[in-house]
Amino acid sequence: MNKPKKITIKHYLEKRCIKPKLINNIPHWEVYISITVNRKTTNLKSSIFELFNTIDDLHKKESKVIENEVKELETKIRLELNKDNNYSFTQPRRRIAINEFKTIIKLEKEILELKRKCKNQQSKIYKLEQLKLKLE
Numbered sequence: 001m002n003k004p005k006k007i008t009i010k011h012y013l014e015k016r017c018i019k020p021k022l023i024n025n026i027p028h029w030e031v032y033i034s035i036t037v038n039r040k041t042t043n044l045k046s047s048i049f050e051l052f053n054t055i056d057d058l059h060k061k062e063s064k065v066i067e068n069e070v071k072e073l074e075t076k077i078r079l080e081l082n083k084d085n086n087y088s089f090t091q092p093r094r095r096i097a098i099n100e101f102k103t104i105i106k107l108e109k110e111i112l113e114l115k116r117k118c119k120n121q122q123s124k125i126y127k128l129e130q131l132k133l134k135l136e
Contacts, residue, residue, distance in 0.1 A: 005085070007077050008036040009070045011046060013055055021051055028053050031062075033069070037077055 013029035020027030028051035033044045048065055052058040059066065 005038060005081055006036075007074055008034075009073055010034045011048075011055075011058065011066055011069075013052060013058065014043075023051065026053055031058060033073070035073065035077070037081075 011031055011033055014032045015029055018030060020029050022028070030051060031046040031048040033046050035042045035044065047069060048058075048062050050062070052061075
């Protein structure tokens, strides 16, 4: 029987590549996630948009969000590992939707807007066809 694969998920402040943003002359950085699966590490931007000065501040203010983000990522990766034992997590082309409900609502609004535009176009086409018939 195979031993379960180790998944490591850590939050950190990206200090290497990104310049800090100064808030009251104190440098603050964005929050990133380091995900290691099958000895391959991927770094993603976290769903936490707030900037932090120290990692301790991050853990004090956002501990629940960090917990939820780690659980969700881990379950998604475990599901993939159950399908394919050689699975290695790579950075997705689009951000992982941590709060999928907001994404669904946004997509539904876009669909309704497109349907409304389509309906307007159909009515314009109908009016033009009627005008064309009258002119003939």
